[in-house]
Amino acid sequence: MQIELVFYTLLGLIIGSFLNVCIYRIPLKKSIAFPGSACPNCGAAIRPYDNIPVLSYLFLMGKCRGCRTPISMQYPLVELVSGIIFYGCARTWEFTSPTYVNSLFLCVILVLVFTDFHHRILPNILTIPGTLLGILLSPFQMQAVYLGILDIKVASLLSLTNAAFAIPWIGSILGALFGGGSLFLVGFGYEKLRKRQGLGMGDVKMMAMVGAFLGYRLTLLTIFSGSLIGTILGISLILLRKSNLQTKLAFGVFLGAGAIFSLFWGLPFLHWYLRAYQ
Numbered sequence: 197m198q199i200e201l202v203f204y205t206l207l208g209l210i211i212g213s214f215l216n217v218c219i220y221r222i223p224l225k226k227s228i229a230f231p232g233s234a235c236p237n238c239g240a241a242i243r244p245y246d247n248i249p250v251l252s253y254l255f256l257m258g259k260c261r262g263c264r265t266p267i268s269m270q271y272p273l274v275e276l277v278s279g280i281i282f283y284g285c286a287r288t289w290e291f292t293s294p295t296y297v298n299s300l301f302l303c304v305i306l307v308l309v310f311t312d313f314h315h316r317i318l319p320n321i322l323t324i325p326g327t328l329l330g331i332l333l334s335p336f337q338m339q340a341v342y343l344g345i346l347d348i349k350v351a352s353l354l355s356l357t358n359a360a361f362a363i364p365w366i367g368s369i370l371g372a373l374f375g376g377g378s379l380f381l382v383g384f385g386y387e388k389l390r391k392r393q394g395l396g397m398g399d400v401k402m403m404a405m406v407g408a409f410l411g412y413r414l415t416l417l418t419i420f421s422g423s424l425i426g427t428i429l430g431i432s433l434i435l436l437r438k439s440n441l442q443t444k445l446a447f448g449v450f451l452g453a454g455a456i457f458s459l460f461w462g463l464p465f466l467h468w469y470l471r472a473y474q
Contacts, residue, residue, distance in 0.1 A: 201286050208282025208299070209249035212275030215303060219274065219310045222319050238263035249275040270310065277306060288460060294340035297333050298459060301326075301409045305452045308402055312448030318398030323405045327372055330408025334368035341411045341463070342367055367411035375407030375415040376400045399447050406455045413466060414458040422447070422454030 214228075220236075221228050233242040240262035246252050253272040260267060281302045289295040304326050308318050342363050383395030407415035426445060 200291065201283065204286045204291075204295075205279050205283040209275050209279040211282070211303060212278025213247060213249050213271075215278055215307055216271050216274050218307045219270075219314075222307070222321065223311050223315045223317055235260045235262060235265065237265040249279070274306065274310065278303065281306070284460060289340060292339055293336035294338075297336050297409070298340060301330070302456065302459070304405070305455055309449050309452035312398070312446040312452075316396075316446055318396075318402045318448050320398075320401065323398070323401035326405035327376075327401070327408045330405055331365070331368045331372065334364035334408070334411075336364075337368075337409065337411070338364055340459070341414055364411075367413075368408050370412040371407030371410055371415040372404045373407070374412045375419070376404030378416075378419060379403050395447065399451065402448055402451060406451065410455065410458060410462075414462045417462045417466065418451060418454040418458045420454070421457050422451040425453050426450035 217233060218228050233247060234240060235242065238260060240260065243261070246256065246261055248255075250272045253267060256267070258267050258269070259265065282299050285295045285299045285302070289298070304322055308322060312318050379395055379400045380397075383400065403415065403419065406418055410418065426447060429450070430445060
């Protein structure tokens with residue numbers, strides 16, 4: 197188990213390097229495959245030995261080998277977070293199907309978080325196919341997000357006899373509808389009341405994707421926790437006089453943080469909450 201965990205974590209670091217390419221190129225509508233990686237300042241191609249996740253950044257002391265322009269800390273950070281994601285998934289689900297599904301899901305979340313942070317966009321090329329993929333892969337999420345008492349009750353209410361087969365499909369579709377639909381209604385209501393846009397459609401599509409992967413229960417928790425994180429940060433910035441009530445924050449960043457919390461700790465939290473207040 198330990199050697200497999202090490203190799204899977206290393207795979208995460210390597211994939212993190214590719215995620216950096218996606219974060220940089222997708223918002224610019226450039227190919228993520230061609231040409232190869234190059235310094236954005238001098239255009240020099242990145243040599244293979246200068247493209248080792250995290251280590252190359254340390255060896256080069258955070259500067260391009262050719263022009264010595266500083267390299268953004270984002271590159272090793274994304275690689276490191278990607279490695280942690282793969283490690284966390286493998287430790288949580290021990291190389292069962294949710295490990296691979298959720299590694300993929302969190303890689304997409306990571307790209308969305310950084311593109312929204314930098315450009316205030318959540319690309320359709322990630323969210324729409326991601327929603328369809330989440331629904332398609334939902335049967336492989338049984339161990340991670342389904343098979344609770346509430347899931348069985350939902351299947352029973354819909355008169356579905358084969359609950360084990362029906363639960364993931366129902367949960368995924370309901371999650372996409374709840375996730376995207378709830379944010380759409382909030383944004384629509386805000387726009388009607390305040391006469392200006394409050395939430396973009398990118399946030400709506402992102403939550404539809406999150407719902408497709410996490411199901412309806414963890415989707416609602418994602419929205420709640422993401423909103424809570426955003427509210428706390430927003431109030432903190434106002435108190436520190438770094439922003440005001442008109443400052444727009446990248447909500448996708450907070451939704452991404454909420455999705456990570458919900459995936460790894462959501463079910464234990466919900467079980468505790470339901471026991472405490474039933």
